[in-house]
Structure formats: structure tokens, C-alpha cells
Amino acid sequence: MTAHVLRPLSVGEILDVSFGLFRQHFPTFAAITAVSRALPLVFNVYVSAGGGWFAHLSWLPPYILIAVILSAIGAAATVYVVSESYLGRNMSAGEALSRAVPLSGRLIAYALLFVLIVGVGFVLLFVPGVILACGLILSTPALVLEAPLSATGALSRSWSLTSGSRMRMFGLFLVFAVLLYIPIIGIVVIGGLVSGGLAALAGEGAPTTAVVLITAVSGVVQMLLYPLFYCIITVAYYDLRVRKEGFDLEVLASTMQAA
Numbered sequence: 001m002t003a004h005v006l007r008p009l010s011v012g013e014i015l016d017v018s019f020g021l022f023r024q025h026f027p028t029f030a031a032i033t034a035v036s037r038a039l040p041l042v043f044n045v046y047v048s049a050g051g052g053w054f055a056h057l058s059w060l061p062p063y064i065l066i067a068v069i070l071s072a073i074g075a076a077a078t079v080y081v082v083s084e085s086y087l088g089r090n091m092s093a094g095e096a097l098s099r100a101v102p103l104s105g106r107l108i109a110y111a112l113l114f115v116l117i118v119g120v121g122f123v124l125l126f127v128p129g130v131i132l133a134c135g136l137i138l139s140t141p142a143l144v145l146e147a148p149l150s151a152t153g154a155l156s157r158s159w160s161l162t163s164g165s166r167m168r169m170f171g172l173f174l175v176f177a178v179l180l181y182i183p184i185i186g187i188v189v190i191g192g193l194v195s196g197g198l199a200a201l202a203g204e205g206a207p208t209t210a211v212v213l214i215t216a217v218s219g220v221v222q223m224l225l226y227p228l229f230y231c232i233i234t235v236a237y238y239d240l241r242v243r244k245e246g247f248d249l250e251v252l253a254s255t256m257q258a259a
Helices: 011-024 024-050 059-085 093-123 128-135 139-145 151-161 166-202 205-245 247-258
Strands: none
Touching: 011 024, 011 059, 011 166, 011 205, 024 059, 024 093, 024 205, 059 093, 059 139, 059 205, 093 128, 093 139, 093 151, 128 151, 128 166, 139 151, 139 205, 151 205, 166 205, 205 247
16 A cells, blocks of 8 residues: 655645545444444434433443443544555554554543533633634544553643644534534434424324434444544644654655665
């Protein structure tokens, strides 16, 4: 596999490279996603069919615990695959998952800190939350690819890397949000129309069926698109390292030494 040319990229080029990686490795991403997100999705659909979370509050803590752990492992595994491909190497889903498991504790700690910090920012009139999110968005690739960074070290590293580039990060995040939520909104709207039609024909049971279907379909869409998010932030991470740290020259030097 040929490595991508390491040079400063525009926002459009970051997106283009990310989409290319997403298409190229979609089967690998799908396998990682199936391992890390399928169980929480099935659990969520099952609860929706059984009356929703208010009817099963005792199940919520184990669901959150399982979902957080598996999500952390899936995120790290996806970053590994994207990084290896971007640098001209291949990595299987199994190898990526096995390398990701030891990082799960630090990733969970980082995720909790991220939610706390950004949440406080959103409480403070929203704008500080957006700034913090854009500044800390590269913490996952930093933690995964610069081991042994701690959770706080990854947050600090991301904040440093994104200095002066947070509007670019906001643009990338906005594009992904549009790509993710427009299909989901469409599914919800169509599901609502179908639910109303079925309710008129079949009675009260139809809305519950529609809710279950909406939960399942929107969950599958999210599962399939979330690897794209990690493609984008991993390519953006390398772009900023090239811009600020001469990472392209570092890779060139190591290649020449290997030769």
C-alpha cells in the first residue's frame, strides 16, 4: 500500500482523503463497528420494544458501562486502521482491536473529562463549549498514536495542536454532523409518517413498532458512519503535525534510514 503524500491539506482535501480512506477500508471498519457497537444497539432496540428505558431503569447502568467500554475500544481500533493506511500500511480489524483493548481505560477517562469540560463550556452560554470541543477534538488520535499519553495529556496535546486551527476543526465537525444527522432526521420523519398511517389502520400497537424500527435503522446508520468521524479527525491530526512539527520530514528521514 502506498502512503498518502504528507503535506499541509485544505479542509476540502482533508475531507476528500477521509472519504477515500472510509471507502477503502469500509469492510474493516464494518467489522470493528460490529464488535464495538452492535451489542449496545441490539440492547437498545430490545429495550425500545419492551416499553423504553423508563420501564427498565435498572438496566441503564450496565448498558452505559458496556456501551462506553466497547465504544472506546472501537474508536481506538478505527484510529489505528486509519493511521496505518495513511502511512502506507495495512492493519486488520482483529489486530486493531487487540491493540485497542489496553487503551480502553485511558480512553474512558479521557471521554469523561471531555464531556465534563465541554459540558461546562456549553453551560457558559454555548460558545465556550464549541471552542472547547473544537480544541479537544483530536484527543483520541493523540492518545492512541502517542502512547503512553494519559487522558489529561491527550487533552493538553489536542489543545496545543489545534491552536490557531479551531475554526478548521469546527468546519470539519460541522460537515460530519450534517452527514450523520440529515439521514437520521429523514429516518425519524419517515418513521413518524409511517407510524401515523399504521396507527390509523391498525390501532395502538403500530407506533411502538415504528419506534423500534426507527431506533434500529437510525442506530445502523450511526454505526456505519461513525468510522468516518475517526477518519476525519485522524487525517486532521496528521495534517496539523505536518504543519506545526514537520512530521512529513520526520517520516521521510525514518524511511531513508530504513532503506
